[in-house]
Amino acid sequence: MSLKDKRILLTGAAGGIGSLVTERLMQAGAFVTGIDRAEASECDHTIQGDLSTPAGIEAIASEVQQQDWDILVNLAGIQHFGPAEAQSASHTAASYMVNLVAPVMLTQALLPGMKARGTGQIINIGSVFGSINFAHFATYSSAKAGLKGFSDALRRELVGLDVGVTYIAPRAVKTALNSGQVLDFARITNMKMDDAADVADRIVAAIQRKEKTVYIGFPESLFVRINAILPGLVDIALSGNDRKVRGLFDAPTQPVHGN
Numbered sequence: 137m138s139l140k141d142k143r144i145l146l147t148g149a150a151g152g153i154g155s156l157v158t159e160r161l162m163q164a165g166a167f168v169t170g171i172d173r174a175e176a177s178e179c180d181h182t183i184q185g186d187l188s189t190p191a192g193i194e195a196i197a198s199e200v201q202q203q204d205w206d207i208l209v210n211l212a213g214i215q216h217f218g219p220a221e222a223q224s225a226s227h228t229a230a231s232y233m234v235n236l237v238a239p240v241m242l243t244q245a246l247l248p249g250m251k252a253r254g255t256g257q258i259i260n261i262g263s264v265f266g267s268i269n270f271a272h273f274a275t276y277s278s279a280k281a282g283l284k285g286f287s288d289a290l291r292r293e294l295v296g297l298d299v300g301v302t303y304i305a306p307r308a309v310k311t312a313l314n315s316g317q318v319l320d321f322a323r324i325t326n327m328k329m330d331d332a333a334d335v336a337d338r339i340v341a342a343i344q345r346k347e348k349t350v351y352i353g354f355p356e357s358l359f360v361r362i363n364a365i366l367p368g369l370v371d372i373a374l375s376g377n378d379r380k381v382r383g384l385f386d387a388p389t390q391p392v393h394g395n
Contacts, residue, residue, distance in 0.1 A: 137344050140165030145205050145246070147187060147238065148212030149176035152311035156336035157211065164340070171196060171212070187212055187238040188230035194241070201245035207343065208246050209259040210239035210283075215276035217318050218385050228275055235279035240286055247299070256299040259343055260287045264307040264351060267360040268370060271378045272321070272385075280305075291348065300346050305360075306335045307353035317384050324384075325377040328353065 144161055148154040149170025158168050158178040170176030171183045183199060186192030214234050216223040223231075243258050250256025265273050266280025287303035294301065308322060308329040322329055335352060342350045351357035363370040 137346055138165070139340075139344060142166045142206040143204060144168045144207040144209060145171065145200055145242075146179070146209040146211060147171040147242070149179050149182065150174040151212070152313060153309060153332050153336055153339075154211050156332055157209070157339055160336055160340045161343075164344070166207075169200075171200075188214070188233045190233070190237075193233065193238050197241050197245035200242065201249070204249055204253065205246050206255065207257045207259065208242060209261070209339075209343070210242060211259075211261045211339075212238065213261070213263075213276075213280075215273060217276075217315065217321065218272055220274040222385070223275060231275045232279050235276065236282045236286070239283055243286075243290070250299045251297060254298050257302065257343065257346065258287075258290065258300070259302045259304065259339075260284075261339065262287070262303055262305045264305050264353065264356045264360060266305060267351075268356065268363050268374075271374070272381065287349075300348075302342055302347055302350070304339055304342050304347075304350045305352065306330065306338075307356045309335050320384055321381050324380050328356075 144166045149158050150172040155178050161168050168179045169181045170179035176182045185196040260283050262283045263280040265277045266284050269277040287301050291301040310329045338352050
């Protein structure tokens with residue numbers, strides 16, 4: 137599918153991956169409006185707002201539903217790395233708002249227009265962690281699992297209509313937002329981290345091809361399938377690493393922002 141002259145709404149546009157995705161979409165001829173707390177200088181236009189609160193999401197949804205959009209890319213995300221009980225109540229709520237509630241509500245705002253025009257595409261950026269639910273990423277993993285479920289259910293709901301749903305699940309990505317603890321975790325567990333530019337390329341390719349479900353990275357993409365059939369086997373495979381990293385949490389952990 138050509139992206140020339142497509143009107144695209146992209147959340148998290150000012151982030152490390154978001155800015156690269158924006159750059160590629162605009163190079164392909166699209167008009168990109170970014171949603172972010174900060175100004176997304178690469179975009180044609182930025183809607184500055186807060187996706188971490190119900191009021192903030194509702195304000196943005198009310199603004200964007202008055203316009204026609206060809207593609208919605210739900211990329212914004214935040215995460216907490218550490219024991220589940222160490223995450224503050226406010227950050228726990230914000231995590232589910234940004235990672236799950238905002239994509240659902242923005243989709244609800246744009247779907248009527250897409251259905252009326254008979255065309256559109258919803259892109260939900262999840263995570264391999266949403267299918268292989270990692271210890272110490274409990275709220276992030278569960279929110280992304282919810283986003284995967286929403287994507288699958290919505291795709292089935294839209295069968296027969298020319299409105300597509302694409303779910304893309306990267307594995308860990310090298311960005312400036314990774315904390316020292318996350319980098320230590322990756323080193324201890326030998327977790328592979330992809331370059332943000334490569335992930336941005338794959339996201340845009342999936343949009344252009346109108347793919348349904350994309351897992352980025354091997355062997356993680358294989359483990360997703362194994363986990364769906366034999367989760368106990370994956371429990372055993374991950375348990376050794378889970379024990380190794382517990383020492384990282386002797387000091388209080390800090391919330392880590394994601395996509």
